[in-house]
Amino acid sequence: MKKIILLILMLIFGIALAQKVKKEEKVKDKFESRQPQDMSVPPPPMVAFPAQYPQGNKAFIDNVKKNLNADALKVLGKDLKTKIILKVNSEGNVINVSTYGGDETFNTEVKKAAEKATYNVKWEAGKNNRGEKVIDIVNLPFKY
Template sequence: MKKILLLFLILIFGIGFAQKVKKAEKVKDKFESRQPQDMSVPPPPVTAFPAQYPGGNKAFIDNVKKNLNKDALKNLSKDLKTKIILKVSSDGTILNVSTYGDNEAFNTEVKKAAEKTTSKVKWEAGKNSKGEKVIDIVNLPFKYLNT
């Protein structure tokens, strides 16, 4: 009888003091709750047609690989990765080249190669939904297998 009474009390306390489970919060909701929104600042422009290298962005990556100084990369690890971020003006010229990755020496070499690749080349500018040419940011992953 004591065991049944004890089991019953444990069950009652378990139900009575159970925690309520909150509905799963979305990442967007968490971000917006932490960041106050200033309604006087317009949202960033949406680029409907992103900027393109002549011949496509794959051709740009291939040209960067051709322009890499392979002698400077010999002492680095085998599998190298970085991101090339380009700011393309509305007339197609490159305003800025940045690289972000774990290996700083590799980032420097890729940045030099990307600047050499884009030095005399006009890109096809990005366009908004109205067809107007706009400044665009192009973010391209870059991988290099060191042999």
């Protein structure tokens, strides 16, 4: 009888006090599970020296402000923000211009102005650690 009671108690304690062991999940695993990666696309190159506008990126932002259509932006208000993303190839030509921000009208106007500011302008291409020119992506915040 004692053995049966002891066996029952061991089963009860074994089930009641058993802990579920979680697999240790890394941050990398969580990120990759949310965003599937296309393995045929190589990772972007490591750029030690980012691409630059000929007179500097500050001059580029000033040129974008000059090219903005102020009449279209009057109705939007103040404190408008967006991010200008430029893809510059190894020859210094701007391949693509994108804008990301809260207001779609503002994004469109800034994109048009950025395209005007980069038209026929050779950028200083980005370079890797070995000094080779590489494709670079330039992110610039823009406020109006």
